[in-house]
Amino acid sequence: QVQLVESGGGVVQPGGSLRLSCAASGFTFSDYGFHWVRQAPGKGLQWVAVISYDGSNKYYADSVKGRFTISRDNSKKTLFLHLNSLSAEDTAIYYCARDEALKQLWLSYFDYWGQGILVTVSS
Amino acid sequence: EVVMTQSPATLSVSPGGRATLSCRASQSVASTVAWYQQKPGQAPRLLMYGASTRATGVPARFSGSWSGTEFTLIISSLQSEDVAIYYCQQYNNWPPWTFGQGTRVEIK
Numbered sequence: 001q002v003q004l005v006e007s008g009g010g011v012v013q014p015g016g017s018l019r020l021s022c023a024a025s026g027f028t029f030s031d032y033g034f035h036w037v038r039q040a041p042g043k044g045l046q047w048v049a050v051i052s053y054d055g056s057n058k059y060y061a062d063s064v065k066g067r068f069t070i071s072r073d074n075s076k077k078t079l080f081l082h083l084n085s086l087s088a089e090d091t092a093i094y095y096c097a098r099d100e101a102l103k104q105l106w107l108s109y110f111d112y113w114g115q116g117i118l119v120t121v122s123s
Numbered sequence: 124e125v126v127m128t129q130s131p132a133t134l135s136v137s138p139g140g141r142a143t144l145s146c147r148a149s150q151s152v153a154s155t156v157a158w159y160q161q162k163p164g165q166a167p168r169l170l171m172y173g174a175s176t177r178a179t180g181v182p183a184r185f186s187g188s189w190s191g192t193e194f195t196l197i198i199s200s201l202q203s204e205d206v207a208i209y210y211c212q213q214y215n216n217w218p219p220w221t222f223g224q225g226t227r228v229e230i231k
Contacts, residue, residue, distance in 0.1 A: 035220070037167075045159075045167065045210055047220040059218040095166055109157035109214045111178070113166040 002026040004096050004114035011120045016086050022079040022096030022114055029077035030054075033099035033107050036070060036081045038092035039116070048094070049081065052105050063089075086121045093118050125149055125216050129209075129223035135231040142198040144226045146211035149192070155215035156194045158187060161225075162207045170209070171196065198228070206230055 008020040022034070036048040049060045049070040058070055069082040079096050094117050097110035126149040136142045146156065158171040169178040174189040184199045198205055211223040 044225045045161075045212075045222045047218075047222070050218065050220075061219050100172070107214070107217065109155075109169065109172045109212065110159075110167075110220075111169050111172075113168065115166050 002098070002112045004098065004112060006094065006096055006114045006117035009094065009117035009119045011122060012086055013123050014087055014121055016121070018083045018086065018119060020081040020083065020094055020096075020117060020119070022081075024077045024079065024098075027098075030074040031103050033101060033104075034070075034072065034079045035097045035099060035110060036068075036079075037095045037097055037110070037113075038090075039095070040089075040092045043092075046092075050099070050107060051079070052107070053101075053103055057105055083119065086119075088121050091119060091121045124219060125152060125213050125221050127211050127213055127221050127223035129211055129226050131226060132224070133227045133229065135229045136198075136201045137231045138203065139200050140231075142201050142205075142228055144196040144198075144209055144211075144228070146194040146196070146223050147192055148194070148213055150216070151192060152213040152215035154189055155213060156187075156189065157212045157214060158196050159210045159212065159222075160205075160207045161210065167210065201228070201230070203230060 003025045033052045035050045051070045067085045071080045096114045098112040100111040101108040154174040159167040161167040171187040175187040208225045
């Protein structure tokens with residue numbers, strides 16, 4: 001069965017950095033694009049970033065552009081999100097989610113989600 | 124950016140009753156709207172895509188429809204396990220992928 005498991009969260013000081021990982025299993029990782037979506041405490045869902053199945057295309061929300069970097073290692077079936085210059089506004093649960101589109105650069109909706117990992121930015 | 128607006132913010136429905144959730148897109152997105160269910164303390168789960176197609180394993184009491192830029196999710200007979208926040212999302216005009224602010228469904 002499809003599984004996505006995030007790790008790497010924790011408490012970080014303002015201005016600090018963190019790397020989140022999302023380990024995938026149960027399907028051919030290299031066939032799919034992946035997203036990061038975050039949810040601030042008590043708030044709704046906010047899309048953060050996406051990477052295409054082959055890593056050729058990456059897009060970011062304006063609020064994280066220039067600070068966050070999405071990447072993937074197909075040999076390790078792992079998705080990453082590098083978070084830099086963090087502020088309190090970045091405090092959230094971060095979810096990785098698989099894009100439904102199979103081996104396509106035109107992306108779609110999110111068919112599987114990880115359980116999420118909490119990032120807290122606080123001094 | 125396409126803005127998705129959901130209403131109402133909270134819906135209280137009696138067990139076995141009908142719940143009607145609405146979502147409006149700020150511009151045309153055709154039928155490229157998905158619905159997600161998020162139960163307390165859990166990750167979101169795909170419920171519906173293409174505005175009206177149920178995802179695998181979703182009970183038949185959930186149905187979706189659309190007209191123009193108005194999208195509707197109906198729970199025909201509310202069960203206790205349906206208590207959750209429901210989000211609509213458009214995936215036609217990206218980036219960004221955008222979500223509505225959510226509708227909380229409660230048991231009356």
